[in-house]
Amino acid sequence: MRAVTWQGRHKISVETVPDPEIVNPRDAILQITSTAICGSDLHLYDGYIPGMRVGDIVGHEFMGEVVEVGSGSTLKKGQRVVVPFTISCGSCFFCEKQQFSACDNSNPSETRDASELLMGHAMGGAFGYAHLTGGYAGGQADYVRVPYSDVGPVIIPDDLPDDDVLFLSDILPTGWHAAVNADIEPGDTVAVWGCGPVGLFTIQSALLLGAGRVIAIDHFPARLRLAKQLGAEILDYKQVDVREALNEMTGGIGPDACIDCVGMESHGFTPDNILDQVKAQYYSVTERPHALRQAILACRKGGRVSIPGVYGGFADKFPLGQLMEKGLTVKSGQTPVQKYSGDLLKMIQDGKFDTTSLVSHHAPLEDAAEMYRHWHGEQNEYTKIILKPGLEKGAIEAKKEMAHV
Amino acid sequence: MRDFFSPSAGRGTPDPLALAAVGAGLAFAGIGYAFWRRMRNAETDRDDIATDAPHWTLDKPSARALFGKSVLVNRPRTDLFAAWKVERFPEFMENVVAVEPLGGGTARWTIKGPMGREVHLVNSITESIENETISWQSEPESEIANSGEVRFADAPAGRGTYVTLILAYDPPAGKLGRLGAKLLQREPEVQARRDLHRFKQLMETGEVTSNASPSARKSESPVEPHI
16 A cells, blocks of 8 residues: 655655554454644654654544454444544543543553653554554555554544544544633633644634633734634734733733643744754754743633643753742643544534634645645645545645635 | 864863863762762661562662562453463463463463573462462473562552562573563563553453554564564
């Protein structure tokens, strides 16, 4: 089959690799129909995530048709399913508590040692995301093997097109979880850093969960426009001092909840970020957490900070005293996707979410390398890319309104 | 501007900045040594009280004569005790090639060693308490002298069972052999830890977790697990 592979920092190539096979009774094999490139794939692309190996198949947002099942799978051939990016067994202590992303069985014995060494405890398994999370092949490919296929995959009714439901795999539940973690009270002011796909779903989720207003922060006009369209007030950090603006918009107290949808590679020409950039270049730090620093300083006293953004290790200049003195509550973590799948599918069917406005491009799987370059370098024009294994090389479709932004 | 990195810097008259740096370094080392002495003295002077730490966690890992590891398994103690039997070992003990019962609680084990070698152990069960513990001790003809114990204890709040594996052995070829085996991932501690997790996976999910999947690495197969 053909698959998108990681070949090193800023090197992605489409290669011919062996097809996956059923290995365990609960496995299923999918033929991929749609697979998106995630913002967190950029952390792999930039070499920020430890534990990648040359030749790894990437991709953790995918859906497709069931083409083969093991004896213990509850899926049937021909079903269309979306697969959560987190691999969860459904029966360990953590899965029983619905903390699916902390599954204690999905990271196999061979890979869990390194993960335990770095994190203190082995992380749960995930598709296409480095060997610290299990070293599973991802779904940016013609086919993928899905372990514990009786727990994760969401069966999709025939009348729902791929684009409406694909994001159940990661960014929609991640946005929802980010808002849930912000413990929003009715009428709250919620600030969201980053208007990428996760930020855009966080904005929608925060409003659905009762926020009075959502203030979104970014610097790409196209992304800010999408945020505004979805009901957020917007701040371009290139135009204003974000903390001053947030204070002035909240009578001086700051937002009740601050959500970091940026993660480990903050943009921005600020002294702390320039220092982080230099250090990261020489692998002496693993993060550039400028957005998170700002979120902590911006948050009101006694407020909440939610961190869906991905971080990999040890951060420099973390405002710990500010966190303590202001009495902030922090919640974070990879999304327990399976916990939310059913409710969110229903909400999509009820028209509660706009899942398609953010999609800027559909491209063939064969053009993945070029798409990663655009996704990395042209974030204003490329707001979300969906790869289709079926399309012929070069058949790239850009959304009209996005094309001349 | 002074060039600190040119080869000539420091020749002839000593660089005052370099001297200052050396002085500061010595001062720090001295302060560090004083603190270390104080800590050591404090340690020997204090009154020790009995610790509640499991005995296999005492001492630094490098100074321990045994290895111990616990896992939480979300199944009742009776189920796990029943599943911990010789016939099922090859299902979750990756390096066990065969276990051949010799009668009277003694069994001959064939396990994979480093460099494709096979190692034979002859172990006898010395004590078995239903649903609680199984202890064993190697016989003189065993190629590696070893002894150990597996314990099953109720976890609190209905969480299942704490399963603990304790293992003591004489590493073949001494410490160096042990290091070599570790690098080759055939060291008994590494094996024991991984096998314990495989037991947990098998008991909780009905299968041993595998990341077997394709990659663009020619050396790997899509049906074999990889690191």
